[in-house]
Amino acid sequence: MVRMNGPSASTHHTSPPLLELREIQVPGRSRPRLEGVSLELAPGERVALLGASGAGKSTLLAVANGVLAPERGTVLWQGEPRARQAGRRRRQQARIGTLWQDLRLIEELSVQQNLNAARLAAWGWPRAVLNLLVPLESEACAMALQQVDLDPTLLSQPVTALSGGQRQRVALARLLRQQPSLLLADEPLASLDPRLAADLLDLLLRQAAAPRALLLSLHRPDLLAGFDRAIGLRAGRVLFDRPSHAVEPALLAELYAGES
């Protein structure tokens, strides 16, 4: 497999990588969805995942956030494999934050309740139930909204009352509320107009400073500028893994060349 160490991966070896995939294999119907995929994500790295539709970007992110267990291969989070014991496993998951393509906001709840839902991993039952009855931790929630440039007066609104761009930001604010160290995002810019997309990407990149790291699947190579590294997936395999400034047009052309 093509596996080039990015520049930061070689300099940051004091702490283990936030995410390490080794020879990941996920079977699919006609061909493997992922085959022999390996990658590392060191603290502070912002990595874009490129590839045509069906190349395996979403599958890779599902493996990276623990939703999908690969058939073969190893996944390590901060140097540790998936915990066996339920409590430890939950603490492990709490450090992985995902910005889902479909956002997965809870439509029946208010913005504040949705933001607090990110704290459920840390909270016990009393606070989880109280969150459904009264506004909890309003200050922290307001701060999360401000971080994504939203007005804190939105806190009491039901999420159904928000516009598409606002919903994206609320989902991002919820991700920040979770305080994860590994940020994963599945096509977060897909349904946004160019200005909103650039704004949101900027926000995400800013949040991913060390000790955090960001792995984001991207359908637009023109937005690569802010990333440290780019990984190209083609038909379930890693085609390239190199600094984003070293991604030449010819490479991209090969990446998106007609699927057959």
Next chain:
Amino acid sequence: MRLALSRPAAPLLPLLPALVLLPVLLVLPALVHGGGWELIGQFAWAAITPSRDPLLLQSLLQGLGVTAGMALLGWALSLALGLMLGLASSRLLWRELCGTSLPAEAIRRLLALPRSIHELIWGLLLLQLLGQRPVVAVLAIAIPYGALVARVVSDLLDALPTGPLRALRAAGAAAPAALLTALGPPLLPGVISYGGYRLECALRSATLLGVFGLGGLGNELLLTLQSLQFQELWSGLWLLLALMLLLETAVGALRRRWAMPGRFGLRGTGPRRTGGLAEAEVGRRGRELLLAGLLLLPALLVVGQALAVQPAELLHWQPLPPVAPRGWADALALPWPGLVAGTLTLMLLAAGLAVGGAPLLLLLVAPWPWGQRVLQLLWALGRLWPPPLTALLLLFVLKPGVITAALALGFHNLGILGRLLLEGAEAAGPAAEQGLLAAGCGPRLALLYGRYSGLARSYLAYGAYRADVILRETVVVGLVAGTGLGSQLRESLSAFAWDQLAVLLLAYALLTLVGEDLSDRARRRLLGGA
């Protein structure tokens, strides 16, 4: 309305009814009497060591056949009755054909009475009038079910969009042809889905009627319970469970095959507008339905023959005993406030236990992979187990009274609501729950936040409908556990006090009609406000 429902938030709503557990648990210790724990232990042990005596099994199977036959006949008759009456009580139909909807209103009002009286009371009344005959149970099921089906059919019909009908009429089509073409196909999925559900209900009702001596397996279940032959009892129960699960699976498969909407508005209220059905699909459904109907008719005749159901028996009435002097005055002097209050308390407790209990139990077992399977089995037993038998079983360890009756009635309805809750959870989709789990949230909280949010309104809407059914059913456990109108009804029945009976039935009908209206309003608010 929005304010009232936005706090507490959606995920908690399905759990709120479970608050009745608090007073029940508080009172329960005082209700326990010493004796029967040993019997309960024997009963539980017998569940895994049922009798396998071939003679017994043969007689049980025979009883099961009678129960299933009664259910099938009663259901088919109710469907035929209900479709006719449903069309006859449709406002739209009358308006199109005669220009006025007044007859529809009149028929609707008339049908409220047979609908409001539980099939068991119909059974006991007919038993007094006609004597012990197979036709009694069939009729007892067909009368209230027919009226219920009629209401659903006419409601579905009147809720259909009339645009296509208008278009056909404007193009010069005659009213009958236009009605059939424009309203027939969209009406079908709703009717078939509801019809399938009624068949499941009919099996439960036939078992219940058997418990009260109207034939079939129910009576054997009662006798084995009363004589403490638990192993024989469980043989019958497992057989019945097998039949019930088979029926539910078959009905579910047919519903999916014929592109049915989820029942009772879990996916919106009216019948789904089947826009994308390919032409061949529609044709297939029509052909299959016709074939099924054609096969059903001879099957019904054979079953009728086997059960010796003779419609002519309906003409042989037994004379009523004379009314005692001063009977009417006595009837009015019954302790009405107490009876009504008892009935309502029973309904509220049982409904709370059932509606709130199902999501609570599902939450409790959420972390364990086998938990849901165990619950499904428990719920299947609850559906199967006629509430009077549960009440009798509870009386081994509890004193009679409203709590005991509510536990029995609640357990039965818990089984029905639990199954529906799982269907709703499936329909709500795994995405939100998965998202929470991936963020490190525990399995119980992920279920609460992720799934209950989406299903809260539709589940509670069904709960409101179920509360109305429970109100009707209070009489069933009241007969055994001695609470509310049911217990008085039993006394009046056994004393042949027709005057008292008439007043009691009137009161009961009035109560259930008010309940039905309230539950309808609650459902409309829950589903409309979404």
